[in-house]
């Protein structure tokens with residue numbers, strides 16, 4: 001089945017998970033960049049497509065689709081032979097969803113308390129308190145992920161899946177979040193392993209963003225952005 005998809009994204013933002021999945025799936029899609037720093041996500045045109053005012057947003061034949069976990073599973077369903085999700089194994093599928101839910105509801109939110117603290121608090125001292133917790137909360141979450149990666153090389157073990165694209169998204173932010181990564185050897189190795197994949201390399205080039213610290217460093221400097 002050929003579908004026509006459009007991904008609204010911002011360079012280096014969480015939309016990179018959906019971008020990688022689309023690239024891995026080798027299905028045709030178009031890209032539209034959204035200038036988050038300029039507030040384009042709150043423009044009437046964008047809000048008409050996604051009233052949440054967030055990316056990623058994918059325009060599908062059945063209308064707009066938001067939320068990374070949902071987009072990732074939709075893309076996986078379009079990919080041939082279940083190469084991006086264990087669609088025929090209920091237990092593995094549930095484990096993958098468990099992992100993706102943790103990323104979406106805990107890891108992403110822990111990160112957002114830094115750059116987007118204004119969603120939860122207004123006073124300067126409350127904002128500073130939340131910012132100060134980001135590194136610790138991200139580290140606690142990533143220590144659990146470090147255990148998940150014990151069997152490796154991928155989140156689900158030997159099979160690559162959309163959970164790997166999603167994990168890579170947040171692993172890219174560890175330094176920005178001032179996380180002490182010394183105890184996260186498997187996470188860092190996973191991040192470097194992701195950057196060996198041609199699909200990830202194509203996405204970094206398309207978004208114009210840099211490899212992570214241990215990656216092959218083939219692209220130029222990351223564009224400054226207020227993306228997350």
Ligand SMILES: N[C@@H](CCC(=O)N[C@@H](CS)C(=O)NCC(=O)O)C(=O)O
Pocket residue numbers: 013014015036041053054055056066067068069104108116227228
């Ligand atoms: N729960 C959503 C979160 C999406 C989200 O927060 N996206 C950020 C970029 S990483 C965004 O659009 N931020 C713009 C803003 O908050 O104004 C998902 O997982 O897709």
